[in-house]
Amino acid sequence: MTQRVFTRRAASALALSLAATLPLAAHAQQDYPNKPIRLVVSFAAGGLTDVIARAMQPKLSEALGQPIVIENRPGAGGTLAEALVARAPADGYTLLMTADSVPANPHLIPNLSYDAMKDLIPVAVLTRIPLVMLVNPSLPVNNVKELVAYAQANKGKVSYASPGIGTSNHLYFEVFKDLAKADIAHVAYKGGGPAMADVLAGHVPVTLISSTLAAPQVAAGKVRAIAVTSETRSKQMPNVPTFVEQGFADFKPQQWNGLFVPAGTPAPIVAKLTAEFSKVLKSPEVVARLTELGAEPVMSTQQEFSSLLRRDYDVLGKLIRERGIKAQ
Known part of the structure; x- marks a missing residue:
């Protein structure tokens, strides 16, 4: 009898505790946010x-009514950054802004301490950045079909630069090679800057790189842009045709930056x-x-x-396995 009374009392206490906790949790959500928010940039x-995050930071702080503290966690x-946010409290005060490496990372780096496809909630793609295929002016090609023909006629002599093994630039160029059946060797660098520098110098004649890095060099006449991956022509480079226009209807990859929460x-x-x-993202200052x-x-x-994410996880995973690609 004593045991049953104790059990009933314990159950009642637990019920009262839960009843008290639920309104507090609901209030915390209604009151959100009431303290600074940490935006982890990968x-x-x-x-x-990082530059995109900082372009949005002042307006975000104004919209949410709290300071937005950007914390850079580069590496691997x-x-x-993904691991840090995956382990953070799921209360909306730790956010992740990262790029399109998320679906490729599990295939490139074994034994990660978290599962990005389960431990992070994808909130939204915030921005897209088209990629541009550039060639050094010394290469006698003016479009994608001429590049493919030149590579086939000069087997083993044409190479392309990427910002590193496993980067989206590297993986998407490999996808292009499959579509074009092109024999173009990969040369990996430690970042987009060094890769671009060697293309400008003519050491490596081809690259597929973000329009952000490409546009100034194209405008200065230091490299030739032969194709852009967006579905329509870039406003920055309206004279550069898309891959779609040049017969590669299925090649439309774009780099993205996205928002995740735990x-x-x-x-x-x-x-x-x-x-x-x-x-x-609709404010004139941020859009500009x-x-x-x-x-x-x-x-x-x-x-x-x-x-x-699911599509890229499957497509890039298959490519990585078939090529035996491993992170640097």
Whole structure:
């Protein structure tokens, strides 16, 4: 009898505790945010993802009514930042802004301490940045078909530069090679800057690189742009045809920057972040700055972002396994 009374009392105490906790949790969500928000950026200060985050920072702080503290956590292809956010409290006060390495990383780096596809909630694609295929002016080609023909006629003599093994630039060029059946060797660098420098110098004649890095060099006449990966021509380089125009209808990859939160973050908080980020990406000041950077504001839905991640996870995973590609 005593045991049953104790059990009933314990059950009642637990019920009262839960009843008290639920309103507090609901209030915390309604009151969100009520303290500074940490925005973890997966790449170094001055890189494109960081610059995009800082372009949005003042308007985000204004929209959410709290300071937005940017914390750069570069390294290991973005996995250091991903792991940090995956382990953070799911309360909306730790966010992740990262790039398109997320779906490739699990295939490139074995034994990660987290599962990005389960431990992070994809909120939205924030921006897209088209890639541009550039050639050094010494290479006698003016379009993609001429490049492919030249590579086939000079087997083993044409190479392309990428910012590193496993970067989207590297992986997408390998996809292009499959589509074009082109024999073009890969030369990996430690970043887009060094890769571009050697293309400018003519040491490596070809690269596929973000329009942000490409546009100034094209405008200066230091390299020749032969194709852009966007579905329509770039506003920065309107004279450069797309891959689609040149017969490569299935080659439309673009680099992206996206927003993630830890799994378990309450839906009302995710909805709040979605609404406020969407407003910021429509503000004239932010749109103007992103346009300068060659980035297109997007603000996809969660479903669209999830579908993109799943598709890239499968496609890039298959490519990485077949090529035996491993992270540097």
